[in-house]
Amino acid sequence: MSEHVASPATTERRRLPVFRLQEGIGLLAILVLIVVVLSSLSPVFLTQRNLLNLLIASTTIAMIAVFTTMLMVSGGLDLSVAATAALTGVVIAETQEALGIWGAAALGVAVSALVGAINGFMVTVVRINPFITTLGMLSVARGLAFVIADGLTVPVFDPGFAQLSEGMIGPIPLPVAVTLTLFVAGWAVMRFTVYGRAMYAIGGNAEASALAGVPVQRYRFIAYLLSGLSAGVAGVFLTSRLYAAAPQAAQGYELTVIAAVVLGGTSLAGGKGSLVGTFIGVLILAALTNGMTLLSLSTDYQQIIQGIVLLLAVGLDQIRVGSLGRLAAMRT
Amino acid sequence: MDNNRRPLLEMRDISKRFFGVPVLDRVSLDLYAGEVLALLGENGAGKSTLIKILNGDYQKDGGDIYLDGELVTLREPRDAEAHGIRMIYQELHYAPDLSVAENLLLGHLPRRGPFVDWKAVDDIARKYLALLKVNIPPRALMRDLSVVEREIVEIVKALAIQARIIVMDEPTAALAPREVDILFEIIRNLQAQNVAIIYISHRLDEIPRIANRVTILRDGKHIATRPIEDLDTREIAQLMVGRKMTERSRKTAPAAGEPVLRLERLTRPGDFEDISLTVGRGEIVGIFGLLGAGHGRLTRAIFGADTYQSGQIFINGTPVTIRSPRDARRAGIGFVPIDRKVQGLVLDMTVRENVTLANWGQLSRMGWFRRRLERANTQKWVDRLGIRMAGGVETRTRYLSGGNQQKVVLARWLEAGVKVLILNEPTWGVDVGARADIYEQLEALAAQGLAILIVSSDIQEVLSVSHRILTMHKGRISAEFSRADASEERLLQAAAGGEA
Numbered sequence: 001m002s003e004h005v006a007s008p009a010t011t012e013r014r015r016l017p018v019f020r021l022q023e024g025i026g027l028l029a030i031l032v033l034i035v036v037v038l039s040s041l042s043p044v045f046l047t048q049r050n051l052l053n054l055l056i057a058s059t060t061i062a063m064i065a066v067f068t069t070m071l072m073v074s075g076g077l078d079l080s081v082a083a084t085a086a087l088t089g090v091v092i093a094e095t096q097e098a099l100g101i102w103g104a105a106a107l108g109v110a111v112s113a114l115v116g117a118i119n120g121f122m123v124t125v126v127r128i129n130p131f132i133t134t135l136g137m138l139s140v141a142r143g144l145a146f147v148i149a150d151g152l153t154v155p156v157f158d159p160g161f162a163q164l165s166e167g168m169i170g171p172i173p174l175p176v177a178v179t180l181t182l183f184v185a186g187w188a189v190m191r192f193t194v195y196g197r198a199m200y201a202i203g204g205n206a207e208a209s210a211l212a213g214v215p216v217q218r219y220r221f222i223a224y225l226l227s228g229l230s231a232g233v234a235g236v237f238l239t240s241r242l243y244a245a246a247p248q249a250a251q252g253y254e255l256t257v258i259a260a261v262v263l264g265g266t267s268l269a270g271g272k273g274s275l276v277g278t279f280i281g282v283l284i285l286a287a288l289t290n291g292m293t294l295l296s297l298s299t300d301y302q303q304i305i306q307g308i309v310l311l312l313a314v315g316l317d318q319i320r321v322g323s324l325g326r327l328a329a330m331r332t
Numbered sequence: 333m334d335n336n337r338r339p340l341l342e343m344r345d346i347s348k349r350f351f352g353v354p355v356l357d358r359v360s361l362d363l364y365a366g367e368v369l370a371l372l373g374e375n376g377a378g379k380s381t382l383i384k385i386l387n388g389d390y391q392k393d394g395g396d397i398y399l400d401g402e403l404v405t406l407r408e409p410r411d412a413e414a415h416g417i418r419m420i421y422q423e424l425h426y427a428p429d430l431s432v433a434e435n436l437l438l439g440h441l442p443r444r445g446p447f448v449d450w451k452a453v454d455d456i457a458r459k460y461l462a463l464l465k466v467n468i469p470p471r472a473l474m475r476d477l478s479v480v481e482r483e484i485v486e487i488v489k490a491l492a493i494q495a496r497i498i499v500m501d502e503p504t505a506a507l508a509p510r511e512v513d514i515l516f517e518i519i520r521n522l523q524a525q526n527v528a529i530i531y532i533s534h535r536l537d538e539i540p541r542i543a544n545r546v547t548i549l550r551d552g553k554h555i556a557t558r559p560i561e562d563l564d565t566r567e568i569a570q571l572m573v574g575r576k577m578t579e580r581s582r583k584t585a586p587a588a589g590e591p592v593l594r595l596e597r598l599t600r601p602g603d604f605e606d607i608s609l610t611v612g613r614g615e616i617v618g619i620f621g622l623l624g625a626g627h628g629r630l631t632r633a634i635f636g637a638d639t640y641q642s643g644q645i646f647i648n649g650t651p652v653t654i655r656s657p658r659d660a661r662r663a664g665i666g667f668v669p670i671d672r673k674v675q676g677l678v679l680d681m682t683v684r685e686n687v688t689l690a691n692w693g694q695l696s697r698m699g700w701f702r703r704r705l706e707r708a709n710t711q712k713w714v715d716r717l718g719i720r721m722a723g724g725v726e727t728r729t730r731y732l733s734g735g736n737q738q739k740v741v742l743a744r745w746l747e748a749g750v751k752v753l754i755l756n757e758p759t760w761g762v763d764v765g766a767r768a769d770i771y772e773q774l775e776a777l778a779a780q781g782l783a784i785l786i787v788s789s790d791i792q793e794v795l796s797v798s799h800r801i802l803t804m805h806k807g808r809i810s811a812e813f814s815r816a817d818a819s820e821e822r823l824l825q826a827a828a829g830g831e832a
Contacts, residue, residue: 193699194692201689204678211637211675212689212744213661271680 027265027280030313034284038291045291052173056165056241058286059175060085060234060250062279065257066179066186067230069278071223072261073190075203075270077130078224080119080137081231082253087145088112088235089245093154101158108239109232115141116228120221138254145247153246156239165241175237182230187275199223203270259310260285284309338401340365340528341386341497346395348381355381358395359554361547363497368519368529370543370560372536374572374791378552379532383499386530387419388412416496420486422505426474433457433470436489460492464521480511484518491525498522499530504538505623508602509806516542534622534789536565536828550574566825573820586799589613591649592783593665593752595634598643603629604807607643611752611783616774618798619787619809620823626807627787628670631756634785635667636660647752661690666745668738668755676741679730683721684710686729686740690748713743717773735759735766742773752783759793771797791820803827 039046064081071078088108095104115137122133167174190196198219201209210216239245264281266273288309292302339362348356356378363369373379384390386397388406397404399415406412412419426435433453434441442452457470466488468481477485483503490498500519504512519529519542531543539546540560547557548571555571563571591610598607604626611617621627632638634645636654644651645663652663660667669675677686687710688695695706710725717739721727729740738758745753758774759767774797778784788794794801801813803826811826 192701192703194696194701195699197685197692197701200681201678201685204680205674208675208678209689211635211657211667211669213658213748214689214692215658271678 027263027277027284027313030309031280031284031287034287034291038287038294042291042294044294050290050294052176054286054290055176055179056173057290058282059179060238061253061256061260061285062179062282063182063234063237064227064230064253065260065278065282066182066275067223067227068257069261069264069266069273069275070186070190070196070199071227072258072266072268073203073270073273074199074220074223075206076123076220076223076227077134077258077268078116078119078227079131079134079254079258080115080141081227081234081257082250083138083141083145084112084115084228084231085235085238085253086245086247086249086251087115087141087148088232089156089239089249090145090149090154090247092236092239093156093245094148096156096158101156101161105161105236108236109229112232112235113225113229115231116225117221119228120224123224124217124221142247149245149247151247153244155244157243161240162243163240164237175241178237183275183279190275195219195222200271203267203272205271256285256306259306263310263313284313337364339363340400342396342398342401343382343386344396344398346382346385346397347393348378348385348390349393355552356385356392357552359549359552360395361554361557363528363530365496365528366523366526367544368523368531368542370531370533370539370546371549372533372539372546372568372572373549377549377572379549380501381552382549383419383501383530383532386412386417386497386499413493416494417499418490418493418495418497419499420483420490420501420503422502424482424486426482426486428475429473431471431473432461432468432477432485435474435485436460436470436492438489456492460488463491463525464488464518466518478511479506480514483507483515487518487522491522491527495527497528497530499532501532502534502623503531504533504535507624512538534828535624536568536824539565539568548572565828566821569821569824569828573824586614586779588615588799589781592647593634593785594646594649596644596646598630598633598640598645600629600633600638600640602807604633604804606808609802609809611785613781613783614778616778616784616786616797616799618794618801619785619804620791620794620801620827621787621789621804622827623789625789625804625827627789627804628756630804631667631754631785631787632669634660634754635665637667637669661748661750664749664751666690666748666750666753668741668745668753668758670756670760672734672737672741677729677737680728682726682728683714683719683732683740684725687713687725687743687747690744709747710743713747717743717746718769719743733766734762735770738762738766738770739773742770746777750782752785753777754785754787756787757789758786759790767793791823794823795820805829 044050068078088111091111092104092108095107099107119134119137122128123130165175169177198214201214202216202219206216260281261278263284264277288306289302341363343361345358345360346356347358359382371379385392388408388411404415436457437453442449454470461468466484474482503515543560545559548555550572589612592613593611595607595609599605607630619627633640636656636659645654647663654660654663688706695702714725719736719739721732729737759770774784795818799815801818802809803811803823805827
């Protein structure tokens with residue numbers, strides 16, 4: 001055999017970058033820009049209290065976004081997460097007397113897992129397109145929440161249960177700590193485990209993965225199951241924070257979640273994405289919402305601005321990647 | 333043909349170079365109205381270059397093209413179309429959800445004011461379908477048609493835009509035998525309309541049935557043009573290959589060890605039938621077949637990517653049930669698919685991640701990768717197979733050359749510890765130097781005891797690497813040759829359906 005170009009010594013030492021900086025630098029810049037602008041416009045923005053509020057408010061989106069990232073890296077999509085979170089809340093509210101609050105919470109989470117499992121079944125076995133499957137499930141879950149709660153907001157007040165959102169671990173509110181833990185754990189899973197590798201492989205090339213013997217449909221099913229489960233957990237925390245469950249809770253959150261994930265650089269086509277990116281994406285959207293509320297901008301305007309930020313961020317990224325891609329194609 | 337008539341098309345002394353390499357050297361071709369001219373040659377003989385020059389896709393470096401005796405310039409496909417020249421490629425381009433009539437008249441639908449005149453669409457479509465005696469309802473949707481019907485619509489479409497010369501590139505490659513009959517019927521009707529046809533095919537057995545004359549190219553040169561009556565398929569094969577002896581060293585094949593892979597009457601009707609073969613330890617068995625002979629589908633079935641209807645697969649003498657690639661991997665079978673970019677690699681993953689893709693079980697503990705082991709194993713295969721890349725094992729496979737990409741797929745199965753390796757067109761799109769390298773690797777792997785089955789439409793490939801060669805024709809094994817007995821002519825003839 002002939003001589004080798006790459007010597008083992010140089011490749012051995014090469015480390016995986018935690019996050020491909022050149023891909024994320026634009027994103028960080030946007031976050032910094034938003035923080036700078038908002039803090040100059042509002043003296044309240046950078047206070048510790050406001051930042052904590054901002055983080056707590058973002059936890060519902062953030063918890064779900066961890067698992068949506070995994071799902072989308074595998075080429076999947078779940079539009080039913082917000083409705084599932086609301087359904088979980090309603091189930092807790094309606095069964096808290098019969099089962100006790102923790103039993104009710106467990107049931108709520110079990111329901112969310114069931115929703116995820118049904119999504120996974122529809123996509124992997126019945127082979128309905130994920131968009132259609134989870135759009136249908138969105139409708140079913142939201143409708144069920146309204147039927148079960150009879151359209152009403154039901155109070156859920158249990159001092160222990162409220163501690164879920166009010167408790168502190170040192171200086172960090174419990175929901176924020178849980179979210180951060182999820183992000184770190186999810187990041188490690190995506191980088192160091194078979195499951196994470198499967199998400200990237202399936203999203204990158206499902207056919208090649210299957211031909212390498214990867215159980216593609218099993219992993220896709222698990223990704224949907226976890227997506228549903230994460231919505232349920234987010235629903236538990238949301239219910240605790242609001243002291244109530246409402247069938248219309250978390251309305252539209254599914255789109256915010258997807259916006260944050262896509263903003264973070266995850267490809268809708270699958271195969272690419274990272275939880276570091278999603279983390280920044282969530283922060284950008286949370287800072288924007290919080291800041292605009294401080295500036296007493298109406299929610300109508302907030303929607304417009306959020307949409308523009310999403311289009312700008314992803315659009316700029318596309319132009320950059322696109323032109324680089326074209327250059328590379330020209331060279332070969 | 334009536335030789336007193338002037339040819340409709342004359343291509344005289346056409347030359348073409350790519351990057352200084354001559355691919356066509358003063359090639360001439362003439363074509364008369366109402367005839368079928370078979371244009372034959374091995375891969376790389378220059379057929380497609382010549383046709384692309386005729387279609388205006390490429391510019392010739394020398395020579396002239398005359399239509400009806402007049403010098404013409406064909407700068408782009410639109411010029412060719414304006415002169416009534418029409419290509420029908422293997423891969424058809426049509427709108428599946430539109431009707432036959434709409435597809436026929438696409439781009440120039442008759443109108444009444446701003447609206448499409450649907451009655452006129454129907455009438456015109458009917459007229460052309462009738463001209464070729466085609467029995468396809470004009471309102472049928474393209475997606476509901478069979479492959480041959482779609483091809484026929486494409487031919488009718490050529491007629492509808494007043495084509496005088498139609499070039500068909502491997503029109504029967506995807507067709508079943510009875511569909512070929514239907515297609516030939518249509519081609520004869522087309523001849524009756526005085527259209528001239530250039531017919532390209534690798535299936536030598538069908539040439540005498542449809543062609544009036546043959547033009548044979550070899551290595552970019554015109555070899556012969558003869559009436560079909562003057563040649564039989566054996567002579568055609570000889571002319572295509574030339575009398576040159578193949579230069580490869582004829583090492584005697586090593587003795588095969590005990591059978592590792594054995595197929596017994598593996599069958600999927602219409603694709604492959606009654607396939608029985610064995611591949612021994614340390615043996616490289618080649619299956620040669622022309623496009624559509626069913627050898628590619630056979631490999632997918634052995635690997636569990638497709639199904640088989642009957643028959644049995646044995647590994648080391650034990651019958652195994654293979655319903656998925658996972659089953660195949662468990663049984664110790666690896667598969668290098670034809671299109672490494674679509675079926676082989678996850679292009680955006682690294683060399684390391686692609687090499688270990690089929691061996692997660694051994695490289696992880698409780699679902700977590702043993703990173704040092706993974707890296708070391710990858711490096712081992714990179715070194716052993718000589719996989720070259722700029723950035724080490726963390727390079728994304730997208731940035732590797734074709735030959736190195738193929739080695740990554742190879743490494744994956746070695747890493748998975750398979751006993752049998754099946755390769756479908758292993759050097760498709762790989763340049764010549766890297767090819768020889770891959771052949772050497774395969775030889776070395778066989779010497780270490782791997783059983784290798786190579787399936788290919790590239791005759792040189794099969795000849796240079798196999799210890800034993802089978803040919804497939806229309807889904808069946810048509811002949812078997814030892815390394816010593818095999819020659820291009822004999823293989824080509826056996827694969828084309830002639831008697832060996």
